[in-house]
Amino acid sequence: MTNTGEGGARARGTWWREGAIAATAFAFCLLGGALQVDDKAISAPPAAAYLIAVVSCAVLPVRHRAPLAAMAATTAAGMLVPPLDLLLSPPIVAPAVIVAYTLAVRTERRAASAVLLASAVLLVVSNLVFSFGSLSWQDASRIAAVAAFPLVAGILGHSTQNRRAYLAAVEERALRAEKSRDSEARRRVAEERLRIARELHDLVAHQITLANAQATVAAHLFDTRPEQTRKSLRELVETTGDALDELRATVGLLRHTGDAAAPAEPAPGLSRLPTLLESFRRAGLEVSVHQEGTARPLPPGVDLTAYRIVQEALTNVTKHAGTNSARVRLDWSRDRVTITVADDGGDAHTASAATLPDRPPGYGLIGMRERATAVGGRLSAGRRPEGGFLVSTELPLPPAKDRTHANEGPLTGGEAL
Structure with a gap:
């Protein structure tokens, strides 16, 4: 809804300002009409001076909407000054000066410059025609001042136009920068949410899967092998304790409002692969590892990605494969x-959705692909022709000369566990 009170106050302020400008220009015109040559005293303005003042000032209110027409009218009024036996002086062309400033502000530079120059020439020529043969140095200086005043007003108008254009450009750049910052902030938030979702998925899926496997073993052996049941329960306690610790650490980072000085412990990488495999072995999954080539240190992001992909792939084996064995292979080449x-x-990876129709689709494979793509790698997953399931990922390696920059590397090449 439009605020009529505010609009009315603005309109009244505009009318007061325009009225003050017109009254000032009218007073200057009458003062110029009262001026005579140097050897005569100032007398009351003649009727011709009032005519020039009224005609010149009457067009001032329309100078904003039609600056060219207003400039033509004030110039014509100035050209009538010598024929009416008045002295062409700077005060009497005050309306033309005001219109010249408005014209320079609101019109393109070249067009405004041409109009103002033509106006100055016409004022000078009209005065020279009627004072030809009796022109003194004082008259020449007065005529030069009359011609210069509109030109100076035009220069000031051009300066104002440039400043307004500069301020508008600055404001536009500020608005674009603000929109860009907002877009960048939203993009960063989305990326951070996705990263946190992947971390929480990997953490919860891995630990809960192990806990479920250990609880299943304990329930199955509860009556027949109590010692093995107690061992499985102890391992279950350790697994759930580790899950709570990692979950508490992750949530603590999310709740932290300041900048963390340093993480409590380094992010997991391939150097912690033996510990990861041992947790799966405690859950009943036998995992063998084989490496080919010379192992090299990985950048932190790639190292974490490699660890999480192995963790998620083995978690899927534990949940879906229906087997108690898996194989992990690492092939090191020059650049990957x-x-x-x-x-x-078998096909339990894909069959699990059919056997459990109420279970929503998981995000394990999606998360692994996103992790691999984020560090410049690629991942493929699918059923093997000979049976079972295969997850394969290629991750980039830094140049060989950068290997001294890493503090801790993965397992040594060729090692089999």
């Missing part, structure tokens, strides 16, 4: 490392 996780569990 290829990691494969395979099992012989």
Whole structure:
């Protein structure tokens, strides 16, 4: 809804300002009409001076809407000054000066310059025609001042126009920068949410899967092998404790409002692969590892990605494959490392959705692909022709000369566990 009170106050302010400008220009015109040559005293303005003042000032209110027409009218009024036996002086062309400033502000530079120059020439020529033969140095200086005043007003108008254009450009750039910052902030928030979702998925899926496997073993052996049941329960306690610790650390980072000085412990990487495999072995999954080539240190992001992909792939084997064995292979080449996780569990990876129709689709494979793509790698997953499931990913390696920059590397090449 339009605020009529504010609009009315603005309109009244505009009318007061325009009225003050017109009254000032009218007073200057009458003062110029009262001026005579130097050897005569100032007398009351003649009727011709009032005529020039009224005609010149009457067009001032329309100078904003029609600056060219207003400039033509004030110039014509100035050209009538010598024929009416008045002295052409700077005060009497005050309306033309005001219109010249408005014209320069509101019109393109070249057009405004041409109009103002033509106006100055016409004022000078009209005065020279009627004072030809009796022109003194004082008259020449007065005529030069009359011609210069509109030109100076035009220069000031051009300066104002440039300043307004500069301020508008600055404001536009500020608005674009603000929109860009907002878009960048939204993009960063979306990326951070996706990263946190992947971390929480990998953490919860891995630990809960192990806990479920250990609880299943304990329930199955509860009556027949109580010692093995107690061992499985102890491992279950350790697994759930580790899950709570990692979950608490992750949530603590999310709740932290300041800048963290340093993480409590380094992000997991391939150097922690033996510990990861041992947790799966405690859950009943036998995992063998084989490496080819010379192992090299990985950048932190690639190292974490490699660890999480192995963790998620083995978690899927534990949940879906229906087998108690899996194989992990790392092939190191000059510019990349290829990691494969395979099992012989048939098609349970894809059949699990059919056997459990109420379970929503998981995000394990999606998360692994996103992780690989984020560090410049690629991942493929699918059933093996000979049976089972295979996850394979290729991750880029830094140049060999950068290997001294890493503090801790993965397992040594050729090692089999």
